[in-house]
Amino acid sequence: MPQPPAVESPEWWRDRLYAALCKRTEQTNVYDAYYECEHPLPFLHEKAREPFRRLLKMSRANYMELVVDALVGRLEVAGFQADTLDAGGGADDRAWALWQDNNLDGGSQLAFLEAAIRGTSYLMVSPPERGRAGYRITPEHPTQVITEARPGSPGDLAAALKLWLDDWNGRLCCTVYLPGNIYKFDAPEPLAGGKPAWVRRAVTGEEWGGKNTLGEVPFGELANRPRMLKPGASELRSVTGSQDRINKTIADRMMTQEAAAFPQKWATGMEIPVDDNGQEIEPFNIAVNKILIAEESGAKFGSFPAASPEGYLKAAEADVRDIAAITSTPPHYLLGSMVNLSAEALKAAEAGLIHKIYQRRRFLEEGLERTMRLAGIASSQARIVWKSPEWRTEGELVDALVKMSTLGVPREVLWERWGATPQEIERWRRLNEEALQRAMAGDLAAEYGPKPLEEADVDLQVE
Structure with a gap:
């Protein structure tokens, strides 16, 4: 063994x-x-x-x-x-x-x-x-x-x-x-x-x-x-x-x-016909457009309620x-x-x-x-x-984030609560930094760049 x-x-x-x-x-x-x-x-x-x-x-x-x-x-x-x-x-x-x-x-x-x-x-x-x-x-x-x-x-x-x-x-x-x-x-x-x-x-x-x-x-x-x-x-x-x-x-x-x-119908007080072999024959051919008639005076008709x-x-x-x-x-x-x-x-x-x-x-x-x-x-x-x-509805979420921002919560945290993925947050951060750099470059150009000529200076140059 x-x-x-x-x-x-x-x-x-x-x-x-x-x-x-x-x-x-x-x-x-x-x-x-x-x-x-x-x-x-x-x-x-x-x-x-x-x-x-x-x-x-x-x-x-x-x-x-x-x-x-x-x-x-x-x-x-x-x-x-x-x-x-x-x-x-x-x-x-x-x-x-x-x-x-x-x-x-x-x-x-x-x-x-x-x-x-x-x-x-x-x-x-x-x-x-x-x-x-x-x-x-x-x-x-x-x-x-x-x-x-x-x-x-x-x-x-x-x-x-x-x-x-x-x-x-x-x-x-x-x-x-x-x-x-x-x-x-x-x-x-x-x-x-x-x-x-x-x-x-x-x-x-x-x-x-x-x-x-x-x-x-x-x-x-x-x-x-x-x-x-x-x-x-x-x-x-x-x-x-x-x-x-x-x-x-x-x-x-x-x-x-x-x-x-479907309601099941019943009938009493009438004789059921039989065929040549002694088998009972269904006496009625029930349809929507037909009525039931019996010649026997004691015949009664009714139906069981549907379940x-x-x-x-x-x-x-x-x-x-x-x-x-x-x-x-x-x-x-x-x-x-x-x-x-x-x-x-x-x-x-x-x-x-x-x-x-x-x-x-x-x-x-x-x-x-x-x-x-x-x-x-x-x-x-x-x-x-x-x-x-x-x-949550977008309105509920935005309202909550705006209120959180007034408490000094960093924007990255707000983006995360919005449902942004870490990759989206990083992309948004870079886009914000690029926008800030462009804005700073525009301000510097406006401050230290060439000044626009006054109207008098323009007239002198033309003469």
Whole structure:
């Protein structure tokens, strides 16, 4: 029987992290399915399930996507700003150039989205190679990457695993990252539930177990709503049950519409005719332009009232409001109803969402700052600047800034409060300096330049 690998050996980390990654992926696949509107079909009795399958599929109203997008849509990095005034803007410019060079305007949004859905995502830092001048930063999916910190030191990553399936050769590949070295393995794609038969993966021009030039595990973890002893969690963790209730209510409403939304007519006191085979014949051909007539004197006609969907609509709305309350999502985002809402009412409705965004950003910043530090930008030199998540009218904002200016607040701070990025602020500062220099040059020319000739002098010169 083969001996288990030694603790903290590359093989030990490979097996340990692979098992943890598979377990986490299985758990978070549920939330990914809810975000993609692949909800479980509402419950029905087996005999009724097949005839109503089309209605069941139509009953899925995806509020989970709205909950996630309301958060992620306001998580946007605007730039980087030095903590000290004497930094000269160099750290800002280097950080922003690195950010743009790696297309992280969009890449960061992808990472934030996966973190909100599955609880965590990653940014990977690769050293310069193949003629590339700067570091490479790539967003990584949480089903392909997992990290582990040293016991008792949450910020000190001990190892990481990156896993992927090579579609070209059908082999499962993984790379183990340790602070000192990098180890690569591959295996035939295992059967469902099977354990891969790993072997060392040889790469042309590379030594197996090559040196990790960064000297650290090259990942920044973007955790969503983590706890002290628990990892990041999905924004959907507490509301999937509410989504299921909504789907069930909609399914019941649609079946009611299908079977009882139209008044059903009845008749009594009359004989039902039969055909030659003794089968009953429907006595009336009911239509809008026809009336019902019976020859029997005791015949009576009537109709059952149509079923009202009002109860179903109220039940679904109550569950939607539960989702809004639990996730701090403004109710009008989910219900789509805005009737005579003042600016103050809208601001109050979004207060919970704004607070949640600020809270989520604190933990995301930890992973972003680690990523930039691994890429050579010290977090003490350039801090992350986010775009404001608050939406205010232009009149409100201008009025507030004018009042702040009377208190002696520097104009650069006012520009920042306006929402300008650090790059825009630097450009505006330069434009102001150039305008001031032109104005000073014009004043000097007016003071010390050639004087205009008086009228008497002009007459003398003419004579």
